[in-house]
Amino acid sequence: MLSPKYKLWHLLPFAVKYARLRLTRRPVLVNFEVTMRCNAACGGCDYWKTPATERANELASFVEAARAFDPMMITFTGGEPTLRRDLEELVAEVARAVPFCYITLLTHGGMLSIERAQRLWDAGLDSFNISLDFLDERHDTQRGIPGLVAKILALVPEMRSRGMAVRFNTVIRDDNLDAILPIVQHAHARGAGVNLSVYTDMKNGSKDHLIRGEQYARIEALVGDLLTFKRRHRGVITNSDWYLAQLPRYLRNEMPEPCRSGETTIHINPQGIVRRCPDFPADKHWREYNGYAPINCNACYYACRGEAQAPLALSRFQDLIA
């Protein structure tokens, strides 16, 4: 589970909770978008254009929604959540209110010092998900934050030495195919994890880094390498085997099945309004959530789409136990 806070016996209450949530058709993972503001400047995302004045419209607490959904997993995300100076309090009250819930933070890491990471860990985080698309300065360029990759690579071993669980969130793009396996190996060497997804133009229409047709053969080879790595070292790559194996099929546009986002995974924006996935408009207050029907959308292959389709296979349990 990539968190030393949990022991093997915790799998039982988590499994009971999972069964209850699936039977009652409630989301397993709730993403709290605590702010849409961001101080990076990624080409494929416009959140950083959110005016600073939006701060006044952000919920002061997410605990009521957390208690009502009582999910198995909660992610604090954004925008850039560490811009919220009260993030420690937001995490702490949710951690106190929801037992047996795996709480993570998704951050670009640019403002994460070891002291702040420790405070967030003590507040109740179970893991840090740090965005990392390259192991060199290309990462700084694409995020618009000088010195970012050096900072992350220095910080992670320090966090690991204090027992904090860390995972890299890595987007597979047209220009980082050479970096994917090295990122996985880097994570493995430092006791960290990696979660992979694929670049989409859904966020702001930028097609700059979509995987191109002539790269499909490289993607197939990469997926083969990733699955081989997973079989040798379970617990590093957190995507299911099924999700990885379907990547070439998605890229070749051979995935006709509807998207089931919004069923097991939802996003709640800074005003408390729900959306089925991070790239669809928010449409109802969280109190009015009653599920989303499957939708014919093929715009992305995020985990909220791909993992929702994944069958419950033996390899999933092997991942979980590892």
Ligand code: SF4
């Ligand atoms: S992708 Fe993340 S880090 Fe980049 S601008 Fe969007 S919210 Fe900020």
Ligand code: SF4
């Ligand atoms: S495929 Fe699903 S998760 Fe992706 S953008 Fe469309 S609705 Fe959202």
